[in-house]
Amino acid sequence: MGPILITLMLIAALAAFGYYGKDKLNLLLRARKDITFDNLPERVKGLLVYGLGQKRLITGDPSSGWMHALIFWGFLILLIRSLTLIAMGYVEHFHIPTFVGAGYNILKDVTEAVVLVMIGYAVFRRVVIRPKRLENSRDAWVVLILIAILMVTDFLFDGAKFALHGGAGGWAAAEKASAPIGSLMAMLFAGAPQAFNQAMYVGAYWIHIATLMGFGVFLTVSKHMHVITALPNVFFRRLETSGKLDMLNLEDEDAEKFGTVTIADLSQKQILDLYTCTECGRCKTSCPTFVTDKPLSLKMLNDQLKHHLVDEKANLLAGKLDELPPLAGSIISPDTIWACTTCGYCEQACPVFIDQVPRIVEMRQNLVMMEGDFPQELNKVYKGMERNSNPWGIGYDKREEWTKGLEVPVPTVAQLKAEGKNLDILYFVGCMGSFDERNQKIARALAKILNAAGLNFGILGKEEGCTGDTAKRTGNEMLFQELAKFNIEKFDSYDIKTVLTTCPHCFNTIKNEYPQLGGNYKVMHHTELIDQLIKDGKINLTQAFEDVIFHDPCYLGRQNNIYDQPRAILDAASKNGVMEFDRHHQNSFCCGAGGGRMWMEETIGSRINEERVREGLEKKPSVIASGCPFCLVMMKDGVAAKNADHVRTLDIAEIVAESMVIPLQMAGGNLQIKVDNPPTLPKTSDENHEA
Amino acid sequence: MKVLVIAETKQGKVKKGTLELLGAANAWGAEASVLLAGAGVAGEVDTLGRHGASKVYVADDASLGMYVTAPFAALAVEAFKASGADLILFADSELGKDLGPRVAAKLGLPFIPGAVSVAPEAGKVVAKRTSIAGKVMETLEAPLPAIVSLKAGTFEPKEVGGSAASESLSLPQSDLRTIVREVLKETSERVDLGDARIVVAGGRSVRGPEGAKLIEDLADVLGAAVGASRAACDSGYFPHACQVGQTGRTVAPDVYIAIGISGAIQHTAGMTGSKVIVAINTDPDAPIFSIADFGIVADLFTVVPLLTEEFKRLKAGNTVAV
Numbered sequence A: 001m002g003p004i005l006i007t008l009m010l011i012a013a014l015a016a017f018g019y020y021g022k023d024k025l026n027l028l029l030r031a032r033k034d035i036t037f038d039n040l041p042e043r044v045k046g047l048l049v050y051g052l053g054q055k056r057l058i059t060g061d062p063s064s065g066w067m068h069a070l071i072f073w074g075f076l077i078l079l080i081r082s083l084t085l086i087a088m089g090y091v092e093h094f095h096i097p098t099f100v101g102a103g104y105n106i107l108k109d110v111t112e113a114v115v116l117v118m119i120g121y122a123v124f125r126r127v128v129i130r131p132k133r134l135e136n137s138r139d140a141w142v143v144l145i146l147i148a149i150l151m152v153t154d155f156l157f158d159g160a161k162f163a164l165h166g167g168a169g170g171w172a173a174a175e176k177a178s179a180p181i182g183s184l185m186a187m188l189f190a191g192a193p194q195a196f197n198q199a200m201y202v203g204a205y206w207i208h209i210a211t212l213m214g215f216g217v218f219l220t221v222s223k224h225m226h227v228i229t230a231l232p233n234v235f236f237r238r239l240e241t242s243g244k245l246d247m248l249n250l251e252d253e254d255a256e257k258f259g260t261v262t263i264a265d266l267s268q269k270q271i272l273d274l275y276t277c278t279e280c281g282r283c284k285t286s287c288p289t290f291v292t293d294k295p296l297s298l299k300m301l302n303d304q305l306k307h308h309l310v311d312e313k314a315n316l317l318a319g320k321l322d323e324l325p326p327l328a329g330s331i332i333s334p335d336t337i338w339a340c341t342t343c344g345y346c347e348q349a350c351p352v353f354i355d356q357v358p359r360i361v362e363m364r365q366n367l368v369m370m371e372g373d374f375p376q377e378l379n380k381v382y383k384g385m386e387r388n389s390n391p392w393g394i395g396y397d398k399r400e401e402w403t404k405g406l407e408v409p410v411p412t413v414a415q416l417k418a419e420g421k422n423l424d425i426l427y428f429v430g431c432m433g434s435f436d437e438r439n440q441k442i443a444r445a446l447a448k449i450l451n452a453a454g455l456n457f458g459i460l461g462k463e464e465g466c467t468g469d470t471a472k473r474t475g476n477e478m479l480f481q482e483l484a485k486f487n488i489e490k491f492d493s494y495d496i497k498t499v500l501t502t503c504p505h506c507f508n509t510i511k512n513e514y515p516q517l518g519g520n521y522k523v524m525h526h527t528e529l530i531d532q533l534i535k536d537g538k539i540n541l542t543q544a545f546e547d548v549i550f551h552d553p554c555y556l557g558r559q560n561n562i563y564d565q566p567r568a569i570l571d572a573a574s575k576n577g578v579m580e581f582d583r584h585h586q587n588s589f590c591c592g593a594g595g596g597r598m599w600m601e602e603t604i605g606s607r608i609n610e611e612r613v614r615e616g617l618e619k620k621p622s623v624i625a626s627g628c629p630f631c632l633v634m635m636k637d638g639v640a641a642k643n644a645d646h647v648r649t650l651d652i653a654e655i656v657a658e659s660m661v662i663p664l665q666m667a668g669g670n671l672q673i674k675v676d677n678p679p680t681l682p683k684t685s686d687e688n689h690e691a
Numbered sequence B: 001m002k003v004l005v006i007a008e009t010k011q012g013k014v015k016k017g018t019l020e021l022l023g024a025a026n027a028w029g030a031e032a033s034v035l036l037a038g039a040g041v042a043g044e045v046d047t048l049g050r051h052g053a054s055k056v057y058v059a060d061d062a063s064l065g066m067y068v069t070a071p072f073a074a075l076a077v078e079a080f081k082a083s084g085a086d087l088i089l090f091a092d093s094e095l096g097k098d099l100g101p102r103v104a105a106k107l108g109l110p111f112i113p114g115a116v117s118v119a120p121e122a123g124k125v126v127a128k129r130t131s132i133a134g135k136v137m138e139t140l141e142a143p144l145p146a147i148v149s150l151k152a153g154t155f156e157p158k159e160v161g162g163s164a165a166s167e168s169l170s171l172p173q174s175d176l177r178t179i180v181r182e183v184l185k186e187t188s189e190r191v192d193l194g195d196a197r198i199v200v201a202g203g204r205s206v207r208g209p210e211g212a213k214l215i216e217d218l219a220d221v222l223g224a225a226v227g228a229s230r231a232a233c234d235s236g237y238f239p240h241a242c243q244v245g246q247t248g249r250t251v252a253p254d255v256y257i258a259i260g261i262s263g264a265i266q267h268t269a270g271m272t273g274s275k276v277i278v279a280i281n282t283d284p285d286a287p288i289f290s291i292a293d294f295g296i297v298a299d300l301f302t303v304v305p306l307l308t309e310e311f312k313r314l315k316a317g318n319t320v321a322v
Helices: A003-030 A040-052 A055-060 A062-090 A098-129 A138-165 A173-177 A180-189 A194-221 A223-235 A268-276 A298-311 A313-318 A334-339 A345-349 A357-371 A377-388 A413-418 A430-435 A437-452 A469-473 A477-493 A504-513 A526-535 A564-573 A608-617 A629-641 A652-659 B016-027 B042-050 B069-083 B094-107 B209-222 B230-234 B300-315
Strands: A425-428 A498-501 A522-525 A548-550 A578-580 A623-626 A648-651 B002-006 B031-038 B053-060 B087-091 B111-115 B117-121 B124-131 B136-143 B146-150 B165-168 B198-202 B225-228 B255-259 B276-281 B294-297
Touching (some): A003 A268, A003 A298, A040 A055, A138 A173, A138 A194, A173 A180, A194 A223, A334 A357, A357 A477, A377 A477, A425 A437, A430 A437, A437 A526, A437 A629, A498 A526, A623 A629, A629 B230, B002 B016, B016 B146, B031 B069, B042 B053, B053 B069, B069 B094, B094 B146, B276 B300
Parallel strands (some): A425 A498, A498 A522, A623 A648, B031 B053, B087 B146, B255 B276, B276 B294
Antiparallel strands (some): B124 B136
């Protein structure tokens, strides 16, 4: 159609693409290297399922998900069409020969029609439906218009071409025969004057080509860069949930700072994350902080960081890192950094696996360990953990007081060792179970269950320490590692193999983060164990409850993929089975206490726990059940705030203890339990997150 | 044995804590000198003399009207050098906590903060203080010269009827890098939570301004400070400044009256140090009763007005109506 013109256009587009893309590539290359090809099969699988398969888009929000998937797949199909169109620039009569070309023509026409309809739906969403997660965006409109132009001009081009040259004996006759929409268009153009059709043929072609080139260049300067970076971002994703945060090397004597201070401290993957964010806002639909009006919108955070990155490119590329302002305070408000509950909703909702929690924790690390600038409430928490290994600072020697007055005494591991007795499981009680009167009841309930099942278990008693979850997630890595090493030393000194916890935070930390410090144990949450005990017939439940609704603790569900066991237990204990919140499983809504938020005031916006309880009360439950001491406190407070004191807030262990059928020989109380056939310990759920 | 006492003043008057420190020096039969720094404080030399000071180093200047670390630290160093003291005594107050470590660092002397008993011996000082949240008593000793700060009430002030010579210290102008222009205080008729010997605290069960008023009335008649649980503050019944607990203030009054507070750990973490805890709650199983010394299982709307009436009667000198 015009070899010289098309060559010039290609050169111009490539030059512009290179010009705008070069800086972004250089900004990526200069960053700290963390991109890895480890576990290649998993990465390839992810690329196929989440990248090409668009799984999270479709499951997360089916209507817009299918819309996006159809446009995306359409683009993959139409790539070939774009190439043939460019080829027509050089050889006007070019077409793919034989039945392959014919088949492709049908496919291409249908695809273009589907894409056009989807663009129409996208416009409808933005204008009429207006989902809360979308802000009006110039970039979005530009892209929708460009895509619509591409589809329409191709139809017009085909129509005019077939009207001119598709008649019997015309060079495009064969092509016309296999292009359903193109031939429809040709019928439309058939009556038009030759000159009009000729102008349409040439005009539509060049407008299409120019739009195509413009689209490519536009990607590099807009949020639609995700077209280029999304697949790499999915491929290089963090294979762990943010329940398993990286360990900071505090022994590094060359380290001049810890945590993220300026934009220069972001890693390559974190920069790729920024390029990839398309501001779709799926991260915030059930973000506990965004929903309750706190100043943390994750897509805005991405956006702010991305713009700051580009603004500072001169300094970054020239290595003038001293000129960069600290992120906290000047770019990101401290309220934003401290609002996050680390619940992980955003990360599992993101179709392209953008990491949020590690980045926020790294900013906290800098504020806590380098600047000493953190919410004042944490002062007391850190001090309490440092001195008495619990966040309240209660005397460490009171850790085993919850065992006082129990019918069957709970032995410490030290006692068992001294008496030469066996130990199946270490019950790691945690600070809440040890000190908080409400949670002590849960510890007692669990002790009752373990005794009824005939398990040999013990506690560390005064020798137990805080796991350090709060310290880790508020950025006090130094304190975390100290606390973790203390516990690991204790575990190892008693040769502990299996650790049972009632607290998902303890569970997560010991299971996912202690191995980085050399502590490798089989770790179980009590819901896993109880579920297995019921299945093995070691304990029997009556359906003593009714209308029980289950709140998924984030560090059990999203962060560790334990969804089924708590539900199976509640199904066994409840007449009408377990009820669900509207937001459940992966979409569960955080109670507001994670990420150290348990220990901070919530002064901005409405209260997260009240929002969650409101959602639950709509189902008219008689019990809100949970498997986490933090969640329990938050639910209890929320129920009180909603004046719904008739609703009980219980831990699953309490529900089981109340529903348990006690074997006769137990009824006397003080009998030592002897079990000839000790139950086998269940497997922990080590399956990959979202397997 | 020579002791230098660092005086604290409030509105031109020497504070009781300072006189307690002089009481300590007297009890040891030591020669006591005092650094008296402030604005319009020169008149207090007599008071110090009566309590056993033999020498007072005075720095009386308008610029010292409010405590600023640097000039006070410089003056303390100067007074130490002039007095030739073996031991510097601070009260374990906000001033002592701020100034003590600085003076110790400037002079390169050992510092024992927060002592509850102290005794100078030949060439050294032996002090005791509590540690690990009050669980153990540790005994520390330091070679003289040394610095010790004493908890309030460790020694009694005693008038011995002497008089003190005074010597003016020049003002270290160059150290005045910070100027305090104004100290803003939240004006409240009531006693500050941290200083209060009695705290009356309300929980969510006060249910509204009327209930909160009952708590305040009881506090007023007792001369007590008003505290509250987080839930009660969040509900707007009490200002957030009243919040006692893990994320609020930590208090340790002689008497803590918890009204309509269930006693969740997040609250009790801020008040378990109280000497006597009285709990009023409708729920006999409320955890607050497990830490309370006295408990009333009753509705606060019934019992609190009765208590207020009784205390009024008692204060008026009437006998208790039974």
